[in-house]
Amino acid sequence: MWGLIKKDFLTISRDRSELLVLLAMPMILIAILGFALGGLMFNGGDLDAIPVALVIENELEEDIDQFEQLLNDQGLPAPAIEQILASVEELDPAEHLQEVLRSPELSDLIDLSEEYQQDEAEEALATDEVLAVITIPEQFSYQTLSAFYLEEEPEAMIDILVQNHEQFQANIVESIISSFTDQYNLELSIAFATGGEAEETAISTADFGEFIHIPNQEPISAFQYYTIGMAMMFAMYVASTVSGNAFKEKTNNTLARLMLIGERPLHYLASKVVSGTVLTMVQLIILFIGSSIFFQTFNQLNLTFLLLMFLNTFVYSLTIGALAALLTAIAVQFNNDAISGIFSGGVVVIFALIGGNMVPVEQMSPFISELGNWTPNGAMMTAYLQLMQGLELSDFAPLLYRVLAVAIICLVVAVAIFPKRRLS
Known part of the structure; x- marks a missing residue:
């Protein structure tokens, strides 16, 4: 299995177009959106009359x-x-x-x-x-x-x-x-x-509500918001990349040769889960470090914060790995790679819009905001932002459970439909 995982890493690392999509594009969009829209949507809590x-x-x-x-x-x-x-x-x-x-x-x-x-x-x-x-x-x-x-x-x-x-x-x-x-x-x-x-008695004019910020925490900045948003969005492309490479291995008979030398089908499928998980973790860590260096996104670091960031990253990466396995199973079972194209070309964009990766959906509609928290990228984005605002693990743990449930469903369906014997 480790040989299969290494092969996936080498294949993607040699593909400049994939590296551009997974690493360069999110950093470019973070810079553009942070500078262009930050003053409009994120003004540090100040509100014009x-x-x-x-x-x-x-x-x-x-x-x-x-x-x-x-x-x-x-x-x-x-x-x-x-x-x-x-x-x-x-x-x-x-x-x-x-x-x-x-x-x-x-x-x-x-x-x-x-x-x-x-x-x-x-x-x-x-x-x-x-x-x-x-x-x-x-x-x-x-x-x-x-x-x-x-x-x-x-x-x-x-x-x-x-x-x-x-x-x-x-x-x-x-x-x-x-x-x-x-x-x-x-x-x-x-x-x-x-x-x-x-x-x-008199009508009070002082109790008409107030703006409340998390104690000892600054409001989320534009660069913090879009770092998380772009990271959540472009991490989903890892799933389609892994499944696309798996379909290429099937069409050039690499998968068939692996089966002939005794590689078990479920081991192969498991390698895609691990590859997708590790690739996503590497991608997210690089994006977070890069954003911190260039945009000072994470400037209040401590051990607890880093451990919770790692937990969030692992949960989301595991879900992307499970999603990669599901797309791989569909592509191999039906001998068609259209699912990877549909996912990367349409589903990712729709999920990014609903999940608030591109624009703060809570300013648009409470319904869309709640709906976005039922998408893996939207739920994880909320979890990351709540962590950055100083909330405890117990506050966003339900979102992590929700995302893990998506991962389990994807894995169960992938195992159910992936061919167990003959591959044609």
Whole structure:
């Protein structure tokens, strides 16, 4: 078996095109993506203020007059009406929302503009002049006060328009409004339970969330992200390279001659697992060392970190070795190398996109992000990044188990379909 493994190493090391794909291309892409996209996607945790248009269609004085007329129509006594109207401005949700959006706590996060009319704001949204439009509609105060004091069905609603392609910023704006409405509803409930004494409490403007970084760790940099991403992506090409060489050995009768001299088929298949595993480990180690030298990717090294890096690398390399065995088994059994071409030309690219090797998928969609963690490259990329952020093995161990499960499935299927006797 060791002779077969040595042969695989010599074959690949003499193929300059394979070395270019496995080693040179990832380093080139790390440099290009790190320099070109790093400033756009990875800015060390700093976030420019989100331009937001606030459109106020609500007229408080008119709403108070209309509400007073409603109270008179309900037949409430004059002293009760006076008492209610005295607390109306304290409860006005439109005023509270404006105070929240204008608060110093949100000034670094929200760049608020209030000079727009509704049609102008929507046009600004379409041209990316603003990323969100918050509209306080007509009779908003009236509807809220009626729902509170007269227990009518609430119809007040704050309208939010956002740009879909700016999902991260849109989520921030939506979270702020959601937090405001939740807290305001809580304040109304308290006021209702205490007989309308809402003036004793206040809407907090400080608890609308925060950015949390792992203690003592810097956020992931562009070069760190793309080093892991390109390493995970190009490691998959090892599987197609190993299986492609195996098919060549079958077509030039090398495999048949090995069988004639007593080499067992499963030993041959096992050699492809070992070759794929060792080749992937060598590739990943070279890429990590090269990236550290040229881009200072790993600059906080300690024994625990290195051991966990080695564990991650071994698990992923073993999975690539198992995948190489599966592709080899399919190519040999069906006497066709199309599977290697399909894998390297299509499957790798699709997995790289879903797994976040090319772009941070968590900024695109939570569903795609979760789906990516079910691909071997995506799961391992998350494991590497979590390790680099200072998380413990127990935090990303489920991802390693998931990838090992893929390796076991590939090995079982490869053994099941690989020819055990005659090779034609």
